[in-house]
Amino acid sequence: MSAVPTRAVPRVLSIAGTDPTGGAGIQADLKSIAANGGYGMAVVTALVAQNTRGVRSVHVPPVTFLREQLDAVSDDVEIDAVKIGMLADVDVIGAVREWLVRVAPPVVVLDPVMVATSGDRLLRADAEGALRELARLAHVVTPNIPELAILADEPQATTWQQTLDQAARVSARLGVVVLAKGGHLDHDTAPDALVDATGSELLVTVYDASRIETTNTHGTGCSLSSALATRLVGFASPARAVGEVKRWISESIRAGGDLAVGGGNGPIHHFAGMWQRAGLETRPTADEIRTEWWDSIRTVREQIDALPFVLGLGDGTLREDVFRGYLAQDALYLRDYARVLAMASALAPTVAEQAFWAAAAEGSITAELELHDSWLADGAYDGTVADDATTAYLDHLLARCTEGSYDTLIAALLPCFWLYQDIGLRLLPRSHDAHPYRSWIETYADAGIAEVTEAAVEFVTQAAARADDRGREAMRQAFVRSAEHELAFFASPLAKQT
Ligand SMILES: Nc1ncnc2c1ncn2[C@@H]1O[C@H](COP(=O)(O)OP(=O)(O)OP(=O)(O)O)[C@@H](O)[C@H]1O
Numbered sequence: 001m002s003a004v005p006t007r008a009v010p011r012v013l014s015i016a017g018t019d020p021t022g023g024a025g026i027q028a029d030l031k032s033i034a035a036n037g038g039y040g041m042a043v044v045t046a047l048v049a050q051n052t053r054g055v056r057s058v059h060v061p062p063v064t065f066l067r068e069q070l071d072a073v074s075d076d077v078e079i080d081a082v083k084i085g086m087l088a089d090v091d092v093i094g095a096v097r098e099w100l101v102r103v104a105p106p107v108v109v110l111d112p113v114m115v116a117t118s119g120d121r122l123l124r125a126d127a128e129g130a131l132r133e134l135a136r137l138a139h140v141v142t143p144n145i146p147e148l149a150i151l152a153d154e155p156q157a158t159t160w161q162q163t164l165d166q167a168a169r170v171s172a173r174l175g176v177v178v179l180a181k182g183g184h185l186d187h188d189t190a191p192d193a194l195v196d197a198t199g200s201e202l203l204v205t206v207y208d209a210s211r212i213e214t215t216n217t218h219g220t221g222c223s224l225s226s227a228l229a230t231r232l233v234g235f236a237s238p239a240r241a242v243g244e245v246k247r248w249i250s251e252s253i254r255a256g257g258d259l260a261v262g263g264g265n266g267p268i269h270h271f272a273g274m275w276q277r278a279g280l281e282t283r284p285t286a287d288e289i290r291t292e293w294w295d296s297i298r299t300v301r302e303q304i305d306a307l308p309f310v311l312g313l314g315d316g317t318l319r320e321d322v323f324r325g326y327l328a329q330d331a332l333y334l335r336d337y338a339r340v341l342a343m344a345s346a347l348a349p350t351v352a353e354q355a356f357w358a359a360a361a362e363g364s365i366t367a368e369l370e371l372h373d374s375w376l377a378d379g380a381y382d383g384t385v386a387d388d389a390t391t392a393y394l395d396h397l398l399a400r401c402t403e404g405s406y407d408t409l410i411a412a413l414l415p416c417f418w419l420y421q422d423i424g425l426r427l428l429p430r431s432h433d434a435h436p437y438r439s440w441i442e443t444y445a446d447a448g449i450a451e452v453t454e455a456a457v458e459f460v461t462q463a464a465a466r467a468d469d470r471g472r473e474a475m476r477q478a479f480v481r482s483a484e485h486e487l488a489f490f491a492s493p494l495a496k497q498t
């Protein structure tokens, strides 16, 4: 599935205790919800002074305050899913129960937290019965083997088959789907099973996983249950949601060792896979790239404006043979430029872009023919060969074709649109009926050219905004290099005269 879901971002509330070291409880839940595509919210049931080595003390705020937190969220926010973790005691369970009945969130995942990984109690022993009853209000419970036994009110399972049987009894009795976690059974495997005995037939989906050799297992249960609550909103089938969550938690457990957090059982690395796949790069917008690239050729543009050739073109004092020599080079340029545009069309990822570059290719061949008809028809420039500036520019464009990257190729093509349109527009006020180069100026100052140039800038800067840092920099360099070739091309006709 795609990294960013197309559906709305699920709004997921964690009701749980805290872990100031960030590996378990609410802190782990918020990370897990985010890593699985949700918007995380949190209501604190208990403040726990704990770290990766163990629990030091627990402070349970008054239940009236817990109720106020719960209502503050549900009075304002539409909740798509709830994950319930540490509940501490009977009073807390009662307050959460009353709220759940009243608000009836569409997805409720209960992690029946009783004992921390470190062995410390997080639920008073006299609250186990109340937690069992609360499980009836959940859609999915995620017990490990000792917790499953308490939900079943039976002795602890000692084999995987006993675990599955017990999970089926809990599911039928409490009317809840059970994700049973077998990790506490032996040292080689960490199998889980989704057991649903709430309907007429028993549905069991087993997730086999080999055990990862690591001490970074603090908060795995919290992370699994909040990730599942998030994924259940997007998936029609709970079995698929669990599959996704298992893949995510395995990669996060595997990368836990990369974090240097604490000296006991360290946390898992909730974002390891995501960071690796997506990176931490920020991306500029297409508009920002437009400004930045235009600025980055400021000097080149100023040098073009100051060229005797361009000044003469503007005020009409340019010698006609120099202008015709320039057009003869331009005609040679346009033929190969059209081939490069056709290559951009061939590589284009969308039909809109394919059509755009193909039309531009056609347009530049037409322009070449018109130049010939209007200025070079007397044959005086027939047999002209490409000069150094023309050859160098075309070599640069053809080299980008050979590389085969659509992005760099269209970046290299852009100055030819953008600089000509800009020059045409700025020379236009100097054109008049008797101006010898009026037709040239008006060609490039034309509204149609402006439209085409805008589309080209848009396609190129959008592609640059989608590219990664390296790709974008390669594009910018191809763009700048072409702008420099435009400068050399405009400088060449008069350089040859001296
Ligand atoms: N070492 C491991 N290798 C592979 N998977 C693991 C490992 N440890 C935990 N898991 C997986 O992480 C998920 C959480 O299960 P776990 O057994 O840790 O629950 P828990 O005992 O409730 O957790 P907690 O330690 O937070 O109380 C399960 O899917 C389990 O298979």
Ligand SMILES: Cc1ncc(CO)c(N)n1
Pocket: 016, 017, 018, 019, 024, 025, 026, 048, 050, 085, 086, 113, 115, 116, 117, 122, 218, 219, 220, 221, 222
């Ligand atoms: C707050 C809290 N909830 C759950 C666990 C279980 O890992 C923990 N250690 N701390």
